[in-house]
Amino acid sequence: MATPAEAGLTPVMAFALVGALGVGSQWLAWRLRMPAIVLMLLAGLIVGPGLGIVDPGRDFGAILQPMVAIAVAIILFEGGLTLHISALRDAAVGVRRLVFLGAPLGWAASAAALYYVAGLSWQTSAVFGGIMIVTGPTVIAPLLRQARLRRRPAALLQWEAIVNDPVGALAAVLAFEVVIVLQTATGAAQAVGDLALGISVATVLGLAAGWGTARAFQRGHVPEYMKVPVLFVLVLLVFGVSDWVLHEAGLLAVTLMGLWIANVALPSYVEIRRFKEQATVMLVSGVFILLAANMDRETLASLDLRALGFVLVVVLLARPAAVLISLAFSGVPWAERLLVAFTGPRGVVLVAVAGLFGERLAAIGIEDGARMAPLAFALVAATVVLHGFTLSPLARALGLTAADRPGVMIVGGSRWSLALARALKTLDLPVIIVDPNHAHLRAAREAGIETYFGDLLSEDAEHRLDLIRYEYVIAATDNDAYNTLVTTDLGPEFGREKVFQVRRTRDSSSRHALPASLGGRPIGANETFHESEARIAEGWEFRSTRLSAEFTLKDWREKNPEAFIVADFGPGGALRFLGPDETPRDANDVQILMLAPKREERKQAS
Structure with missing residues (x-):
């Protein structure tokens, strides 16, 4: 008969403990004026691989991945709700460069770091490099709140993180489809067709849901007390349908939906956004605790000097090079370029998507696909701690804080x-x-x-x-x-x-x-x-x-x-x-x- 420790927590108890640790970490970080994400990561490591109290795979079982996927979708939707086109007046050129130039350059630089430094195969490097485009809105938002940056550099980091989140997931899908074509008998035409269909469905669904929701709210077809529940259900539906057509396309759909709703004149927009922000604080907290607690000691022990070298190359070379090249001759001041170049924290989406594609690569015979999850966690942990403690001092040194004293x-x-x-x-x-x-x-x-x-x-x-x-x-x-x-x-x-x-x-x-x-x-x-x-x-x-x-x-x-x-x-x-x-x-x-x-x-x- 299994002991209570071996049997683990009930799902309800595990859920309650994760929530308490997440929100408690946020509160303690506020009291101590520390980066909240660092405390959440530490709390997850202590109750997970440290003490073995929480094991998400054991305690939540099959619902863990869907639960994390839905949380990420809601976080991205709320991120889209914060993206006002009018706020891009000063940062539009920089954001376009970071998305259309920075993303492909970051993909290539990250894949090179994985191949030459981490020692992964080119197939795994190509898929993982696409995911590493993502800089993590779940991390950027709390960091920006703490650092109190000026408007334009904050807009650059926020827009890049939220827009590149679904872009990075879709880049991984594209690379994975190419690998599938080369590893199996699947035709290239079918793979390209599946990808085009998934992106098209996600785009149409996201924009249509945003337009339809806005029209219904403006015309009074939904009572005030039901607007937030209706919105939640629509987000889940849009995400679920898009993800069913093509894995990870749902992230694009919900981001576009939130972006549309944010840029129409909704009378209830402020109340909706505030409720979503509160929900997102809880979701970010919970997902980060789960992320850290889901690591086991063997996985952490597998991180060697090559993993350390990979993290250093990404943080000090790959990310800065991609940003500085993409922002060259853009008119963005040098101080802002340097801040963005050396601020690239990764978050939940990276680990979640890396774990998913790592398992799929291993299933088709590419054994080093299993190394994606621990390397992703190492990168997330390193960048969260590094940028959590350095963003504010770096911004002050470059003169990019809104004010030394509030x-x-x-x-x-x-x-x-x-x-x-x-x-x-x-x-x-x-x-x-x-x-x-x-x-x-x-x-x-x-x-x-x-x-x-x-x-x-x-x-x-x-x-x-x-x-x-x-x-x-x-x-x-x-x-x-x-x-x-x-x-x-x-x-x-x-x-x-x-x-x-x-x-x-x-x-x-x-x-x-x-x-x-x-x-x-x-x-x-x-x-x-x-x-x-x-x-x-x-x-x-x-x-x-x-x-x-x-x-x-x-x-x-x-x-x-x-x-x-x-x-x-x-x-x-x-x-x-x-x-x-x-x-x-x-x-x-x-x-x-x-x-x-x-x-x-x-x-x-x-």
Whole structure:
């Protein structure tokens, strides 16, 4: 009789444990400010080949491969949903080069590395080299979120990863069909016909499903509460049918479907995208845990010096050469070329597809096909760890981060907003004032404060404003409804704890009070727009002071009994805005940003 350890976990228990480890790794990475994927990979290795608690092949059995395939399909669909054609204005040339030139060059360079360095046969090298075009949207998205890159290099990496994902899978299919023709009696015409049919069906299905879904949603044929379930079912159906016609063609279909839906004016698009993003975080977490846990000790032990040499050649030669050649004379700045060239993390699709084709190659007599899976895992593990720790420092060294310090976006060009912006600027923090009234921004422009003329919620602002530069949003216009709309809309993107607004005029009335789910947090003295403006008119000002062992928070309170604390600024550069009931950090070298009456000497001087 098998012991509990030998029998393994039940599928439900294994599923729950994988989910807990995946989401727990994401949360821990957020707390420790570490790359989440590194922790997920480590967690999977510990519970898999390390302790033997989770064995996906044993615990999930035959449903493992379909489960991973569906998860990858949903991840790619969500990736397509993020690809706005309008966002390509600055990066279009670079993306076209990376897809149409970079992909074939990467295929050839990767196949050469596999043949000459890893020692694989030319058949296996050709198939595996096609898969290695994929740079992994499951990895790029978390890395971009952590690195806070400028808009154009981020767009280059994101578009390349998502578009090349199905391209790489189809390249592997093409190479595999060629190998089949040469190894068996299958005719070349039949192989080419199968490939053309699969790609055509995937393209037509993906675009038709995207068009039909958009039309149905726009015309109200699907009720609001059913839109996400309908979308999920359609994604699975499109993926399943395309994959049935030609293996891996489903990846192309769902990517095209998401791309179409992202670029039509859907009223429910924002809600759909947010739900899909949340689902994708869970799927990425789970798939990465499964990926690492599915490795066994024998497979890991088979990775020798040739495997190490292969990884080094791919990371340091094959990938950079393909990118730099494809972006030559493109107008893309050298700093961005270098960042893209030395950022090529691989992800779930590479391992999943490599394992599939490795088994098929071995089945037709090409024995080294079995080496594809461990080499794929080695490349994924190496690039995830390497780029997880080097992308942010490399981007900073090349001057491609949105900002060294996350800044503040103030909505409303009032005197109160200008006074706050000036104080933040003295702390060396990026700050911008946004207002749809050009005249309201005149004083800010004269003071050298960055401004944006327009509606923050407009499509133009979405494309022109690099929101990733800013950590906080403060809505301080004279329109309470607009302040509430801005903070409610941006809350999920920035985090509810990072959006603030001046107090609504009628908040004290139960008839006009809004639920807690709407609007932003109160800031500072929790005063209305007009009360805040009156303070500035009376001579109040924003200024900062530094706490120390000799000058504590208690000492500051005694000297400034009337002042309101708006924010504190830690010695490590961490800014934290405070509500009326929150207490600042009482520690050495913490700076307090306050709203206080002007000092007497300043009043007399003025």
